[in-house]
């Protein structure tokens with residue numbers, strides 16, 4: 504276990520790095536849709552790719568609350584940086600929770616170093632919320648499986664060297680650990696489309712086609728016992744993904760709030776700074792209260808997750824509330840900036856374009872509401 508002082512130091516290091524290096528240039532890279540190569544290298548050096556990987560496999564073995572605070576700091580600077588870490592951490596978590604001893608020994612020490620980086624591939628063009636309708640297939644052929652199908656929305660997919668892929672086998676949905684070369688083509692895998700997004704720029708989100716791509720039977724996550732239960736593994740691991748998305752939302756919302764606060768103290772109309780107008784002061788109060796409430800929901804979910812308890816409801820609530828807050832706070836920050844908020848001269852337009860991703864990613868907020876109510880019902884009836 505990492506001691507408190509080391510954790511606080513790590514968070515402070517990231518906070519200072521974000522202020523010094525990232526904030527001054529984030530909008531420039533974002534507008535150019537440029538991958539933040541140098542910053543990703545720096546994140547490797549900080550050890551962020553091993554944040555949740557157990558110490559015995561070379562990671563930091565951080566608790567989820569500390570991880571959530573780190574993600575908040577990254578997203579405060581640029582939401583994309585937290586996205587580079589997210590799919591990687593979901594995959595590392597899948598392996599450390601469900602992987603065979605051999606899979607853990609093979610992958611975790613390398614993932615802790617951030618080389619290779621990992622992508623997570625569940626969604627398909629006709630299967631998003633309805634995960635059970637996925638069509639990608641893996642057919643057994645001797646000691647191998649042959650994978651065919653199209654996956655989409657694969658964030659980090661092109662640069663990844665490892666993809667946790669959900670595919671249908673005769674037993675049900677199985678999760679495969681697919682090793683690949685980073686780049687547009689590897690064996691039977693092709694990046695068939697780069698998706699042009701509203702925000703969340705700099706990081707690639709791609710469609711990937713699998714044409715008779717052969718993987719060893721050892722690639723089944725968890726070994727033979729993982730056959731047909733991959734979707735259970737994946738859906739359970741999304742709890743951590745949802746805590747990540749909620750933390751990102753807190754980071755973006757806090758950045759928007761800070762920008763709005765500074766602007767409201769500086770900008771004068773009718774002879775006073777606009778923060779003196781009650782309409783603006785009330786907006787700031789509401790925004791700050793919701794950001795604080797979001798952070799507390801993230802804390803509650805992270806602590807429950809760390810206690811090893813089922814945190815589906817809490818992670819869903821944190822993700823739902825924090826992402827709706829991020830969208831609202833980003834919009835209000837833009838309004839507080841008046842016409843200037845609608846320009847590229849201020850970062851609020853970036854927050855406004857980044858915020859909606861959080862209401863969709865790791866399950867839309869409509870789906871979160873289903874998860875929350877189902878979870879609450881099952882708790883009511885089991886107690």
Ligand SMILES: Cc1cc2nc3c(=O)[nH]c(=O)nc-3n(C[C@H](O)[C@H](O)[C@H](O)COP(=O)(O)OP(=O)(O)OC[C@H]3O[C@@H](n4cnc5c(N)ncnc54)[C@H](O)[C@@H]3O)c2cc1C
Pocket residue numbers: 590623624625626628629630631632633655656657658659700703708860863864865866867868869870
């Ligand atoms: C930028 C970006 C990055 C992503 N990265 C990844 C990634 O790395 N890996 C990955 O696997 N996926 C990724 N996704 C996919 C994401 O998880 C899906 O987009 C999301 O789950 C929604 O699926 P869909 O887009 O097919 O929408 P649909 O499922 O078609 O939903 C359309 C609308 O219907 C609503 N809806 C659907 N079903 C119900 C229901 N039962 N009740 C009420 N409302 C419902 C939805 O909430 C939504 O409003 C990413 C998405 C985006 C936008």
